[in-house]
Amino acid sequence: MNLPWRRRNAENDDQPVASNRRQRATTNSTNNPAQPVLVSQEKRRQRIAILVGASLVLVILLIVGMGFYKEFVEPPRVMAGSIRGETFTMGDLVQRLRVRQGINRYEGGFVDLSVDPFQFLQDLLFVEIVRQAAPTLGLDANDELTDQALRGQFYPQIPEGQESDEEQLEKEFRNTYQGFLTQVRLSDEEYRDMIRDQILLLQLSGLLSSSIPDKPDQVEMEWIRIDFEVNVIPEEVKNRLNEEEFSDVAAEFFNPMEYGDQAGYVGWVPKGAFPDLDPHLFGDEDNEPLQPGQVSEPLYGGDATYILRVISSAEPRELTARMRVKLTKQLVHKWRGDQMERGSKEKWLKVNFDSDRYAWVAEQVRITAPRVDNKEEGEGQGGLP
Numbered sequence: 001m002n003l004p005w006r007r008r009n010a011e012n013d014d015q016p017v018a019s020n021r022r023q024r025a026t027t028n029s030t031n032n033p034a035q036p037v038l039v040s041q042e043k044r045r046q047r048i049a050i051l052v053g054a055s056l057v058l059v060i061l062l063i064v065g066m067g068f069y070k071e072f073v074e075p076p077r078v079m080a081g082s083i084r085g086e087t088f089t090m091g092d093l094v095q096r097l098r099v100r101q102g103i104n105r106y107e108g109g110f111v112d113l114s115v116d117p118f119q120f121l122q123d124l125l126f127v128e129i130v131r132q133a134a135p136t137l138g139l140d141a142n143d144e145l146t147d148q149a150l151r152g153q154f155y156p157q158i159p160e161g162q163e164s165d166e167e168q169l170e171k172e173f174r175n176t177y178q179g180f181l182t183q184v185r186l187s188d189e190e191y192r193d194m195i196r197d198q199i200l201l202l203q204l205s206g207l208l209s210s211s212i213p214d215k216p217d218q219v220e221m222e223w224i225r226i227d228f229e230v231n232v233i234p235e236e237v238k239n240r241l242n243e244e245e246f247s248d249v250a251a252e253f254f255n256p257m258e259y260g261d262q263a264g265y266v267g268w269v270p271k272g273a274f275p276d277l278d279p280h281l282f283g284d285e286d287n288e289p290l291q292p293g294q295v296s297e298p299l300y301g302g303d304a305t306y307i308l309r310v311i312s313s314a315e316p317r318e319l320t321a322r323m324r325v326k327l328t329k330q331l332v333h334k335w336r337g338d339q340m341e342r343g344s345k346e347k348w349l350k351v352n353f354d355s356d357r358y359a360w361v362a363e364q365v366r367i368t369a370p371r372v373d374n375k376e377e378g379e380g381q382g383g384l385p
Contacts, residue, residue, distance in 0.1 A: 102184030234298030
C-alpha cells in the first residue's frame with residue numbers, strides 16, 4: 001500500500017532502512033561537494049592548534065629549565081679564581097663561608113657579608129699559593145703537626161695539681177672533637193686540611209720573621225687615632241692641640257686596640273710596623289722625619305687618620321714581642337701582595353668575581369645563616385649595604 005506521505009518508489013520498498021540511509025548520505029555528499037573540504041580544513045586547524053600549544057608548552061619548559069640552570073646549576077660551577085690551574089668555584093667559596101658560619105656558631109662571631117665573600121676568595125687563593133710554594137720554601141704540614149694542633153685545640157685542660165686519667169681524657173678529646181665536627185658539618189679529613197693550611201701559614205710567618213733584626217732602629221712616639229667613621233674634621237682636632245693637652249685629646253678618640261693606650265702612647269716603633277707612617281717617622285726622599293716634640297699634620301694611615309707626636313728620635317733598640325708580631329704580620333701581608341701581583345702579571349693567577357657573583361654568594365650564605373635580631377643583623381649577618 002503506497003501511502004501519500006511515503007515518497008519513494010514502490011520498487012524500493014523491499015530495501016532495508018540502513019541501505020536507504022547510505023543512499024541518502026551518498027546523495028547528500030554528491031549534492032554538497034564542499035563538505036569534505038570543510039572537514040579537511042577543520043582537521044588541519046586542529047592539528048595546527050595542537051602543534052602551537054605543544055610548542056608553547058615546550059618554550060615555557062625551556063624558559064623554566066634555563067632559569068633553573070642559571071640560578072641553581074650553573075653558578076656553583078663557575079670559576080671564581082684559580083692558581084696555576086687549581087680552580088676554586090663559586091660553590092667552593094659558598095661552602096667555605098658556610099663552614100665559617102658553623103665555626104662561628106661554635107666559637108662565636110659572625111660572617112660579614114659586606115666584605116667576607118671577596119676576602120674569603122682572596123684567602124683561598126693565597127693559601128693555594130702557599131701550598132704550591134711549600135716544597136720550595138721548606139714548609140711541611142705533616143700528620144704529626146696536624147695531630148698536635150688538633151689536641152692543642154680540643155684536648156681537655158687539666159687544672160694544676162689535679163690527677164688525670166689518660167684514658168678518660170682521650171675519650172673527652174674525641175667526644176669534643178666529634179661534637180665540633182658535627183656542629184660545623186665537616187668530616188675529619190676536611191677539617192684536617194684546614195688545619196694543615198693554618199700550619200703552613202704559621203710556618204711562612206716564622207720563615208719571614210727570621211729576617212727581622214733583634215735591634216732595629218725605632219722611634220718613640222704617641223698618636224691621636226681618629227676612626228674614619230667618626231664625624232669630625234681632623235684639621236680641627238689638630239688645632240685643638242694649641243690649647244689642649246695631647247693626652248686629653250687622644251683619650252677622647254681612644255678605641256681599645258692592640259697598639260696605643262688611652263693617653264695615646266704607642267712606645268718604640270720599628271720601621272715597617274706601620275708602613276703608611278714610616279715616611280714621617282723615619283723620613284724618605286720626600287719627607288724629613290719628625291723631630292722630638294713635633295706634631296704632624298693629620299695623616300692617612302690605612303685604617304684611620306693619625307696625628308703623630310715623636311718623643312724620641314730613631315735609635316737601635318731591643319724589639320718587643322708585640323712589635324715583632326706586628327712586623328711579621330706586615331711582612332706576610334707584603335709577601336702576599338707581591339705574590340698576587342706577580343701572579344696577575346704572569347697570568348697564573350685568575351680571578352672571576354664581579355658584583356653579580358658577589359651578590360649570589362652572599363645570598364646563598366644568607367640562606368643558611370642563623371637567625372639574628374635586628375641589632376646583630378646590622379653588625380654583620382645581615383644583607384649587603
